[in-house]
Amino acid sequence: MSAGSLGLRAPLLQIEGLSVRYGGITALRELSFTVGQGELVALLGANGAGKTTTLRAISRLVDAAAGRILWQGAELARLSTERTVRLGIGHCPEGRRVLARQSVATNLELGAWLRRDRSVIATDLERCYQLFPRLAERRQQLAGSLSGGEQQMLAIARALMGRPTLLLLDEPSLGLAPRLVAELMDTLAGLHREGLAMLLVEQNAAAALAIADRAVVLESGNLRLQGPAAELRHDPELQALYLGGAS
Amino acid sequence: MDTLLQILINGISTGAVYGLFALGYTLVFSVLGVINFAHGAVFTLGAYLTYLLVGGAVGSNGLLAGLQLPFALPFWAALPVAGLLTALVSLLVEATAFRPLRRHGAEPLLYLITSLGAGVILVNLLQILLGAEGYAMPTTALGSLPITLSLAGAQLRTVQLVLLVVAAVVLAVLSLWLEGSRGGKALQAVSEDATTARLLGIDSDAMIRLGFAVSGFLAGIAGGLVGLSLSITGPYFGISYGLKALGVLVLGGLGSVPGAVLAGLIVGGAEALVPGEWSGYKDAIAYAFLFAVLLLRPQGLLGRPQISKV
Ligand SMILES: Nc1ncnc2c1ncn2[C@@H]1O[C@H](COP(=O)(O)OP(=O)(O)OP(=O)(O)O)[C@@H](O)[C@H]1O
Ligand SMILES: [Mg+2]
Numbered sequence: 001m002s003a004g005s006l007g008l009r010a011p012l013l014q015i016e017g018l019s020v021r022y023g024g025i026t027a028l029r030e031l032s033f034t035v036g037q038g039e040l041v042a043l044l045g046a047n048g049a050g051k052t053t054t055l056r057a058i059s060r061l062v063d064a065a066a067g068r069i070l071w072q073g074a075e076l077a078r079l080s081t082e083r084t085v086r087l088g089i090g091h092c093p094e095g096r097r098v099l100a101r102q103s104v105a106t107n108l109e110l111g112a113w114l115r116r117d118r119s120v121i122a123t124d125l126e127r128c129y130q131l132f133p134r135l136a137e138r139r140q141q142l143a144g145s146l147s148g149g150e151q152q153m154l155a156i157a158r159a160l161m162g163r164p165t166l167l168l169l170d171e172p173s174l175g176l177a178p179r180l181v182a183e184l185m186d187t188l189a190g191l192h193r194e195g196l197a198m199l200l201v202e203q204n205a206a207a208a209l210a211i212a213d214r215a216v217v218l219e220s221g222n223l224r225l226q227g228p229a230a231e232l233r234h235d236p237e238l239q240a241l242y243l244g245g246a247s
Numbered sequence: 248m249d250t251l252l253q254i255l256i257n258g259i260s261t262g263a264v265y266g267l268f269a270l271g272y273t274l275v276f277s278v279l280g281v282i283n284f285a286h287g288a289v290f291t292l293g294a295y296l297t298y299l300l301v302g303g304a305v306g307s308n309g310l311l312a313g314l315q316l317p318f319a320l321p322f323w324a325a326l327p328v329a330g331l332l333t334a335l336v337s338l339l340v341e342a343t344a345f346r347p348l349r350r351h352g353a354e355p356l357l358y359l360i361t362s363l364g365a366g367v368i369l370v371n372l373l374q375i376l377l378g379a380e381g382y383a384m385p386t387t388a389l390g391s392l393p394i395t396l397s398l399a400g401a402q403l404r405t406v407q408l409v410l411l412v413v414a415a416v417v418l419a420v421l422s423l424w425l426e427g428s429r430g431g432k433a434l435q436a437v438s439e440d441a442t443t444a445r446l447l448g449i450d451s452d453a454m455i456r457l458g459f460a461v462s463g464f465l466a467g468i469a470g471g472l473v474g475l476s477l478s479i480t481g482p483y484f485g486i487s488y489g490l491k492a493l494g495v496l497v498l499g500g501l502g503s504v505p506g507a508v509l510a511g512l513i514v515g516g517a518e519a520l521v522p523g524e525w526s527g528y529k530d531a532i533a534y535a536f537l538f539a540v541l542l543l544r545p546q547g548l549l550g551r552p553q554i555s556k557v
Contacts, residue, residue, distance in 0.1 A: 059446060061442065061445075061446075080445075080450075081445040081446060082445055082448050082449065082450050085445075085446065085447065085448035086448060091446045093442075093443065093446060097440060097442075097443040097446075099435075099436050099439050099440060099443065100439065101435070101439055102432065102435065102436065102439070106432055109432070110432060110433065110436055110444075110447050110449070111447055113429075113433065113447050113448045113449050114448040158447070162447065162448065
């Protein structure tokens, strides 16, 4: 009993002293933070701060030069990317990356590639179409012919089709009109209320902080600050850096 | 004197087999972004295996001189068995000539050398084991089918019709599988964007192996069919055929499945139209044709203007 409840209280994802290098360039230096069960953590920082690199390291697309990434207490270091997906880590990558030559429906179907629960997949598919009605109208259309915003929705819906426990989102609002950003943030907040944990990378810090529980701020590969989103929303330092201050 | 119908059937059947063979290149190219130069050798192996399985005997030159299998399969059974065996060999080629390089993120040019090496080793093995002489499929291979059939007043070689039917069935099944099945869609996902496919949980290594297996199967089938219609002229006979199929592949547009089939039909048709007294120049005419088309359309008939691989 106590072990079980302990397990529940352990963080879902724990990053300890993570460093990543690309050849001679150090992209991340001794980064540590956690994402708890059902928690929405915003990962903020300027261009080149190392946000995408952090997500790529979690999904095992790049190797860590040092440090550990623990998923529910177990090391991810030696696993393949496919294994991390199987464990429940969904990743909606930077730049949408929809399969342009496949239909909307096939993109979503491939999002559920690892699942065998056919009837639940069908229910989830209908749910995705409810969440993003534009996709429903275009289910037979090739994904490459969608508008940028529609592709972004498809990329998110596709990641949801994998039923992740933790969803990594890399700048989902990029290129969306302000009204669509607001809609998207509402959708993400709704998923969060249903218990989905998220690590949300955003340039739009204000929008992310409005729905996040906590935030982690990177600067040139180093942890700059972290804390509850409610506090950071009013943090003068962050205000100056990302919330309408000089860049 | 050949009738138009005969020329047409010859062209389509030859072309359909080119298409089958070129598709094997396409499958590997689309998942890996490199050409498998051992493909022609696998084709040769398919021809020899079909020959042995239909009850053909080894000549007197190789290490296996005089060997003959204790059974003789009909052609329609021997062909898929040969295809399955060449699929296995193709997996072996992947494991030895491709996978180690992939692990180290090697330059695409290096795959050319290792796959060519694997092909040369395979061809030499065939020569050592079976000798350098040519073989013709036993006339009993097609069972009780007559040598020629008459259709609409024309005399047609039965072999050409067999080629046509087998190639059409295999192509139809393959495109249904690629477009309609889970595995086919996953293979296409890997070919479009391997990293994204992995983020969806698709095991791209497994899909690459699947691509090689299907590609080897197609090469083996094409080898058996060409061996049946033209005889096996020696262990190197796959090389020239492989080069021409590479031309067909480029003509269709690298990585395009319908393009490979269409280009196969065009080249086969063009060859069939070459009059008998010029038949010695068949290859030259086919290549001149390829050359001319590519000058006008460098991306191939159905190719996308640019293919970028990471
Ligand atoms: N494949 C790579 N090879 C070499 N350097 C890289 C590579 N990918 C990223 N970098 C470098 O690592 C650093 C961090 O990059 P990263 O993509 O993680 O930044 P980011 O915070 O996601 O930026 P952005 O907001 O622009 O997406 C940058 O300096 C970048 O130039
Ligand atoms: Mg980024």
